[in-house]
Each structure stands twice: as C-alpha cells, then as structure tokens.
Amino acid sequence: MAIALWSTTVALARSTSEQLGPLTAAAAVYSVSGSIALLRLARSNQRRQQIHQVPLKYLLGCGIPFLSYMIALFLAVGLAMNHQQVLEIGLLNYLWPTLTILLSLLIQKRQANLLLIPGTILALVGIFLVLTQGSHVSWGSILENISANPAAYLLGLVAAVSWAVYSNLTRRWARDTGRGMVDLFLPITAVILIVIALLTESGHAWSVRSLLEVGFLGTATYIAYWSWEASMRMGNFTLVSAASY
Template sequence: MFNSVNSATCIGLSSILIWASLVAVVKLITESLTPISAIALIYSFSAMSILVLNGLPRFQHMSKVYVWGCGALFVAYEILFLVSIALSQNHDQVLIIAMINYLWPPLTIVFSILAKQLNYRWPIVLGFIVSVLGLLLVVNPDILNLRQFLHILQQNPIAYFFAFLGALLWPCYSVLTKKYAQGQNAVPLFFVVTAVSLWGIHFMMDEAFIFPQLNMWLLIAVTGALVGIAYSNWNQSLQFGNIKLLILATYFMPVLSSFMSMLILEATPSLSFWIGTCLVTFGAMICWKSTAEI
C-alpha cells in the first residue's frame, strides 16, 4: 500500500497531528451547536469515512471478547472523552481535560505490566510519579494547596471525572485488544456503534437540535472525515512504518495537543501549565524506556 517505510511513517505521524487537533476543534463545534448532537454529527462522518476506506469487517469470525468487550471499551472511551470536552465551561478547562486524557500512555504501560505483556525496570515508578505530578501542576499551579485543587475540580466535576474515566478505559482497551484481536480490526464497526450511541444519547436527553450553517457543516464533515482517516491510516502505518518512531511520537501528544489548542482556541496557557505538560510527556517516556516486550 505504501511506497516505502518512510511514507508509511509519515502517514502515521499525520494521524497524530489530527488527534492532537481534535480536542480544540471539537470544542469549537460544540460551542456553536448543542453538545451531544455536535459530537454525533462529527462521528457520523467519521464512521462513514472509515467504512469507505476499510469496509465493514467480518466480525462473525472475530473473538467475541474482542468484538463485545474491546468494542464496549472503545465506544465508552470515545463518548466519555468527547462529552467531557463538550461539557467544559471555558477554554482553560479544555486544556485541563486534554491533559487528564493524556495520562493514558503511562497508564497503558502500567496496565500492560499487570497483564504480563511487558517486562519493566524500577525507573517506571519514577516515570509514573512524574506524569502524575505534571497533571497536578496543570490542574493547580499551587500544587501543594489541596483546598485550591479541590475547588478547581468542583467547578466542573462531571467533565473532569469523564476525562479521567476515559483515561482509564483506553489502556484497558489497548491491553485487551493486543490479547484478543489476533490481527483483526473491528474499528470501523466500533465507529458505527459510537455514532449510533451518541445519537441515542442525544434523543434520550431530549436535547434540542440546532441545524448547522453551511460553514459549520463543512467543518463537521472535514473533522469527522479526518478522524476516520486518522484511525485507518494509523492501523496501516503500524504494519508498514517505523513502529518505534510512531510509538515514541505518541508520547509528545500532550505537548502537541496543548500547542494546537493554544492556536485554535486562542488560549494562553500559563508557564506552570507548560511545565506540567512537559512533565506528563517526560514521565510517559521514562515509563516507555523502562519496559520491554515479553
């Protein structure tokens, strides 16, 4: 499918750029429409995009644990993460939610160790602590002030809880997928279920539907299509590209996502936010360097 390893790797890196921009773009769209319907529209286009590129998988021949178990985790993660963005009350909260979500790289390593998929060395403990301290610094620059920390969380507890729960679910999905997928790819099916579930939530909540204007339709269609393309390209790039470089690049997503959000949302993160973001990335990289596949 690709002319060279380098082209496959570049395609994979483009997926990371799309995901890093997703948080800010989703927030822009949900600010103009009702939250759940906006997300449902985006993922409807994503589902159509990935179906066009990959087709509907023959899930009858796949492991039931993978299809039902991993599928449920995938759908739950996508919904929780996207809804947490939609529920954010301002752009500063969007940045915090993104950082909570990007705890998943070190958590994936921890869960992989518990599942006996990785060997590890003691610096992994240091890496995980550094990531958590970085997140705490992002949420509350006065990191030792517990009362201030709780006050910040109480400003939007549901959104922060959804983001944190999503950060726990994605590592579970990753670990179980590695064990049960057996080389199969049911992501197109998962996207369809995610889109249908979001529309179900929209109707159950009796949420008003704001019909998007033409420019918003274009933004929704492009965003949704790019998300579908990113997932499709990522699976291909992992097979044909430089997997070590691609995995390493994912650990820079907190910094990249913050930078893209700053540009798109015109936010002005504080110095402590950037320090915390870099600590999250640095801690994840320590965890990565301290492990090896069994």
C-alpha cells in the same frame, strides 16, 4: 499518523464544539467517520466476513472500552461548567498514554525497570505544562473544581482508563491479524452519540463553516482511529505508546 492527526485537529474540534455544542459536534463528527466505515464495509466482502470471524472476547473486550471512551469523554466535556474545567478534564483524559504503558505490565505481562518511574513523572509534568500553557491552573483550582463537579472529572478519568484498556486488549487479542474492528465500532459510537445529543442538547444553527469543519474532522477521525488500531495490532507497542506523549 494518528497522533499527528489528533494533535492538529484540537483547535478545529474546539471551534466546532463552540458552534454546535460539544455533544452535537461529536455526534456529527462521528456520523461522518461512521459513514466512511460503513462505506468501506459495503465495498469489501472480505471485511464483512472478518467481522463474523472475530472472537466474541475481542468484540466485547475491545468494543466496550472503545465506546466507553468516546461516550465518557464527550459527556465529561458536556458537563464541564466553564473553559477551565474543560482544560482540566483534558488533562485527566491525557493520562491515557501513561495508563497504556502501565496497564501493559498487567494485561500483556510486559517487563519494566526502575526508569519507568522517573520517565512517567517527567512525561506527566510535560503534559501538564504543555496543556496549561497560558492558563491559570493549579492543584488547588483542580481540587476545587473536582469537588464542585465530580461527575465530569470522573468521566474524564473513565475515558483515559478506557482508551488504555482498549489499546492493550487490541494488542493482546488482535496482534498480527487483519481483523481490526474500527469499521464496526465507529458507526455504533455515532448512533449512541446522536441519541445522547438529541436528548441533552437543543438545536444549533449550522453554517457552511461548521459543515466543512465536521466533514474534515470526521474524515481525520476515521483515518486516525484506523491508524491507531493498526499500530496497536502490528507496530512497536512501547514506541507508539511513548510517542503519544
């Protein structure tokens, strides 16, 4: 469900970003998803008690990469100088499925065989072809843009690594438990993004369309992250990670 929601909301997220600015749009969307999370916490005494019972290593070990992913990704998009760079940063960010599988060998001590190498290469080529369809992207243009705007591309890579680390540590420290922390991480993310947006972007005109889009995206975002965390904790880790391609 998480993968399907992320895939189907890409165009809508781009529309919202164009209307409000990338950071303002992100802050608005995560404000909605964070509000849903807080409502769930307010209505469930059990959920609130679970937060107090979560080990500190899980709270920090998963919370820091979760927040790092969100902040790094939207800062990277905000620093992009043009649509071409946004596309290329998206390519960097989409290294996270590959990194999730590769890091599982270190973090979770999973076993792998030589088929992992050609499989990884084919997956990366497939991602490149799908995301660059109809666009004039080449290795030369990517290297040129990286040299012109290194901070944005570095943040895109940080986002990919952060999400891969978050997914693996969630599996390692919260497996087979009912103690997912999305309901805590999302409101914190919203607050940080609001502060960044207020400091870096000027005001934008809101419309009924942008309000509806933000409402839908915020709801979809909450469902997607809740579903992803649940799948990392209780699902088939390898299958879910591979399906993310």
